[in-house]
Amino acid sequence: MRWLPLLAIAALLGTLGTGCSKKSSDVIKVGEFASLSGKEATFGNSSHEGTVLAVEEINAAGGVLGKKIELLTEDNLSKAGESGTVVSKLIDRDGVVAILGEVASSRSLEAAPICQRSKIPMISPSSTNPKVTETGDYIFRVCFIDPFQGTVMANFASKTLKAKKVAVFTDVKSDYSKGLAKYFKEGFIKSGGEISVELDFNGGDKDFKAQLTAIKAASPDAVFLPGYYTDAALICIQAKQLGLNVPLFGGDGWESEDLVKIGKEAVEGNFFSTHYHPDVSSAKSKQFVEAYRKRFKNQDGTPKSPDAMAALGYDSAMILAEAMKRAATTDGAKVRDVLAAMKDFEGATGKTTINEKRDATKPAVILQVKDGAFKYVETISP
Amino acid sequence: MDWLQQLINGLALGSIYALIALGYTMVYGVLRFINFAHSDVLMLGAFAAFFLAPVVGTIFPAQSYLGAAVIVIIAAAICAAIGMLIELLAYRPLRNRPKLTVLITAIGVSLFIEYTCQHKAVFGARTRPFPKLIPDHNFHIGGIVIGNHDIVVPVVTALLLALLWLIVQRTKIGMAMRAVSFNPQAAALMGVNINRIISFTFGLGSALAAVAGILYAMKSPGIEPLMGIQPGLRAFIAAVLGGIGNLPGAALGGLLLGLLETIAGGIPGISNYRDGIAFAILILILLFRPAGLLGEVKTEKV
Numbered sequence: 001m002r003w004l005p006l007l008a009i010a011a012l013l014g015t016l017g018t019g020c021s022k023k024s025s026d027v028i029k030v031g032e033f034a035s036l037s038g039k040e041a042t043f044g045n046s047s048h049e050g051t052v053l054a055v056e057e058i059n060a061a062g063g064v065l066g067k068k069i070e071l072l073t074e075d076n077l078s079k080a081g082e083s084g085t086v087v088s089k090l091i092d093r094d095g096v097v098a099i100l101g102e103v104a105s106s107r108s109l110e111a112a113p114i115c116q117r118s119k120i121p122m123i124s125p126s127s128t129n130p131k132v133t134e135t136g137d138y139i140f141r142v143c144f145i146d147p148f149q150g151t152v153m154a155n156f157a158s159k160t161l162k163a164k165k166v167a168v169f170t171d172v173k174s175d176y177s178k179g180l181a182k183y184f185k186e187g188f189i190k191s192g193g194e195i196s197v198e199l200d201f202n203g204g205d206k207d208f209k210a211q212l213t214a215i216k217a218a219s220p221d222a223v224f225l226p227g228y229y230t231d232a233a234l235i236c237i238q239a240k241q242l243g244l245n246v247p248l249f250g251g252d253g254w255e256s257e258d259l260v261k262i263g264k265e266a267v268e269g270n271f272f273s274t275h276y277h278p279d280v281s282s283a284k285s286k287q288f289v290e291a292y293r294k295r296f297k298n299q300d301g302t303p304k305s306p307d308a309m310a311a312l313g314y315d316s317a318m319i320l321a322e323a324m325k326r327a328a329t330t331d332g333a334k335v336r337d338v339l340a341a342m343k344d345f346e347g348a349t350g351k352t353t354i355n356e357k358r359d360a361t362k363p364a365v366i367l368q369v370k371d372g373a374f375k376y377v378e379t380i381s382p
Numbered sequence: 383m384d385w386l387q388q389l390i391n392g393l394a395l396g397s398i399y400a401l402i403a404l405g406y407t408m409v410y411g412v413l414r415f416i417n418f419a420h421s422d423v424l425m426l427g428a429f430a431a432f433f434l435a436p437v438v439g440t441i442f443p444a445q446s447y448l449g450a451a452v453i454v455i456i457a458a459a460i461c462a463a464i465g466m467l468i469e470l471l472a473y474r475p476l477r478n479r480p481k482l483t484v485l486i487t488a489i490g491v492s493l494f495i496e497y498t499c500q501h502k503a504v505f506g507a508r509t510r511p512f513p514k515l516i517p518d519h520n521f522h523i524g525g526i527v528i529g530n531h532d533i534v535v536p537v538v539t540a541l542l543l544a545l546l547w548l549i550v551q552r553t554k555i556g557m558a559m560r561a562v563s564f565n566p567q568a569a570a571l572m573g574v575n576i577n578r579i580i581s582f583t584f585g586l587g588s589a590l591a592a593v594a595g596i597l598y599a600m601k602s603p604g605i606e607p608l609m610g611i612q613p614g615l616r617a618f619i620a621a622v623l624g625g626i627g628n629l630p631g632a633a634l635g636g637l638l639l640g641l642l643e644t645i646a647g648g649i650p651g652i653s654n655y656r657d658g659i660a661f662a663i664l665i666l667i668l669l670f671r672p673a674g675l676l677g678e679v680k681t682e683k684v
Contacts, residue, residue: 172654199647200654206602206609209391210647210656217384218650230509234602241520242387243527262511262604 050313150183396640402617421614427592465588625677
């Protein structure tokens with residue numbers, strides 16, 4: 001009970017804080033939590049930059065309800081347990097009206113119950129695990145979910161790759177990988193395909209030749225490899241060494257420049273699904289790419305091209321602003337109702353429609369690694 | 383045909399475990415304690431090669447066996463120095479304390495290296511692409527593929543094992559190592575400089591770790607500060623399996639473990655339990671031969 005006085009002081013300071021900021025009632029405070037440092041820093045920074053760009057554009061166009069949006073960003077250091085703390089602070093101390101974040105599903109799942117309890121709408125830009133929005137009716141996302149992604153890859157394998165037999169190579173340490181593998185298998189068998197062999201690895205392993213030899217022996221037409229980019233790159237290298245010359249393909253966990261840096265020529269020609277690609281032409285999308293390249297630079301000073309995380313970060317802020325405009329208030333419950341009914345919202349990643357599970361129904365894009373870059377192949381709609 | 387390919391995969395993997403196990407077993411042979419920081423010296427070896435490769439590439443032709451040998455030798459020298467430094471700073475002050483104290487310190491040193499290297503200012507936690515040191519050649523014989531790496535690794539391991547055996551059995555310093563191992567006090571009385579011998583042992587063990595780290599990184603070219611943990615753990619088990627303190631035993635244990643893992647990993651449905659199966663078999667072997675495959679059973683007088 002020793003912390004009780006501390007808590008009382010904190011609460012008092014909180015009230016004082018809101019009391020002092022009376023004069024700032026001409027701004028709308030929106031909270032964002034992201035992995036700006038730590039091991040998933042590239043994901044967090046991309047998403048954050050997209051969000052910042054959206055807020056700047058909204059404010060330049062006069063803001064929302066006659067007020068400017070103030071974005072309060074907290075870093076969770078890519079650590080488990082931090083997201084809950086920073087989101088509580090944003091809601092209780094800073095008095096934000098909505099929360100944006102995060103990329104990793106595990107960290108979105110930490111923040112979601114807090115937002116739900118405080119009746120503050122939360123929009124996750126790119127967490128794909130189905131459980132995130134199942135937390136409650138105040139939790140939304142602007143990306144598709146893994147069951148859809150798995151089905152998309154199943155259709156891609158049977159229709160575009162014309163594969164009859166596919167081997168599945170799953171990371172048993174990752175829920176993301178296992179989920180994606182499950183939905184892929186269901187979809188692929190439904191479309192008349194055959195899973196020739198299933199093998200597992202542990203994320204972080206360095207030797208995959210044993211499993212790859214068994215995969216090669218089953219002579220599949222392609223290999224589905226749902227996992228993260230480091231493992232995927234090493235697996236592609238060892239597959240090539242063993243003479244397994246069939247396409248390997250995976251999900252959005254592949255989208256990192258490190259895939260190409262580590263995998264080099266071994267990842268060439270392989271495919272993965274993700275949320276968005278700058279080349280996909282919609283007027284809104286092109287506009288976003290241009291603005292982003294103008295606003296953000298790479299380390300060497302060249303314009304930075306937005307990836308899927310950046311585009312989804314942008315969309316999460318834009319859809320929130322739109323909902324507040326339509327609700328004509330920042331009241332949590334009313335904004336929530338408008339968000340739940342959002343249809344065909346035109347954003348950087350295409351049209352977003354929120355379904356009854358508060359997930360976005362939107363197309364996925366398939367990319368191929370070509371000459372060390374990710375080239376657009378096709379869009380698959382739900 | 384399939385099993386032949388798995389045999390080759392297993393031997394290539396096992397040779398690396400064997401090489402790491404040699405370092406564990408040698409330090410144990412002389413000092414009777416497990417140097418848990420060994421697996422981190424392995425990682426430092428890989429990173430040393432990572433930073434050396436572009437420099438050496440400007441002097442020697444890139445992707446040549448000669449250039450690779452130069453990189454390996456410099457990296458091994460750097461790691462030997464690091465190993466001696468670790469011994470000097472962390473283990474020597476505890477020389478006469480209970481063995482458990484030194485063991486805990488070794489774990490501490492291991493964690494210290496791992497987490498220091500993960501800091502942004504050092505190497506960072508991100509996986510780095512390891513440069514190609516030697517050109518790729520794959521030999522297709524019938525249905526099986528043998529890469530030149532699969533040949534280089536066992537050959538290097540065999541050569542180093544032979545060299546090590548020669549040093550320990552045929553040189554004066556090797557005799558001193560055996561003497562320290564047999565009875566440190568008596569060796570000191572006979573005029574053996576114990577500090578120098580132990581320092582040398584650590585240097586040699588760490589150089590082996592560096593070579594193993596580079597071979598491991600060449601096999602799967604993504605390196606990060608925690609890359610040593612898994613192979614280090616398996617090599618430790620391999621050393622115990624072969625009979626800890628016994629050089630050929632460590633090599634045998636490493637090969638056996640590599641083979642078991644590869645065979646279990648290649649069976650659909652149970653590839654998930656690859657480590658579980660490999661280690662279950664090891665437990666069985668140790669139940670029947672508690673001192674390891676080539677270890678001697680010593681009856682201690684009480």
